[in-house]
Amino acid sequence: MRVSAKVDYALRAATELAAVDDPHVPMKAEAIARAQDIPVKFLENILQSLRHAGIVQSKRGPDGGHLLARPAKDIALADVIRAIDGPLAGVSGQSPDQLEFTGAAEPLRDVWIAVRANLRAVLERTTLADVAAGKLPKPVMKLTADPDAWERR
Numbered sequence: 793m794r795v796s797a798k799v800d801y802a803l804r805a806a807t808e809l810a811a812v813d814d815p816h817v818p819m820k821a822e823a824i825a826r827a828q829d830i831p832v833k834f835l836e837n838i839l840q841s842l843r844h845a846g847i848v849q850s851k852r853g854p855d856g857g858h859l860l861a862r863p864a865k866d867i868a869l870a871d872v873i874r875a876i877d878g879p880l881a882g883v884s885g886q887s888p889d890q891l892e893f894t895g896a897a898e899p900l901r902d903v904w905i906a907v908r909a910n911l912r913a914v915l916e917r918t919t920l921a922d923v924a925a926g927k928l929p930k931p932v933m934k935l936t937a938d939p940d941a942w943e944r945r
Contacts, residue, residue, distance in 0.1 A: 793881075793911060802838045802876045803869060803923075804828040806847065810864035810920035818850070818857030838876065845875030864921035873915060880915060881908035 808824050809815075821839060825832040839858055842848040849861045860867065870880060881888055881904065888904035917929050928936075935941055 796877060798834075798838060799873050799876045801828070801830045801834060802842060802872050805830060805835060805838060806842065806860070806867065806872050806920050807923045809848065809858060809860050810867075810924035812859075815860060815864070818855070818859045820857040824858065842872070842875055845871070847871060847875055860920070864924060865919050867920045868916045869918050869920070869923070870912065870915035872920070880911045 805824050805828060808827050809819060812819055821835055822832055824830070824839075825835045830838075839848055839850070843850055843861075846861050847867055848858050850856065850858050873880060879887060883891055883904050888901060888908050891901045891904060893900050914932055914935070918932055922928050
């Protein structure tokens with residue numbers, strides 16, 4: 793899976809919002825950008841996408857800013873990714889379940905379905921609250937405990 797800079801920034805910004813002391817107090821885009829070292833103009837575009845997806849709310853005025861639209865425990869990382877880049881797993885712009893291969897390549901559809909299922913297993917079960925608290929789900933921690941997971945290939 794290739795994670796775009798936009799998705800990386802969106803996840804970091806949303807996690808920053810999840811980590812605030814009072815989730816009802818808006819955070820200014822400049823403060824989020826500074827905290828996560830994100831270019832503010834790029835962040836504003838990202839926040840707009842997150843607003844359209846119902847993940848973030850914005851409030852105008854001198855005390856305005858951005859806040860999560862619902863509790864961080866109810867926002868999966870997959871929700872943020874889909875808001876920015878669309879479906880988690882696609883092959884040539886198609887959903888894996890819509891693919892049809894012939895001959896020796898026929899089992900590839902099942903491979904892509906398995907890839908999507910594994911992405912979902914991590915990204916749909918890990919919430920912004922988990923990341924902000926530094927307490928990832930046990931199955932995720934189990935995956936990261938495998939030394940092979942850390943090996944670059």
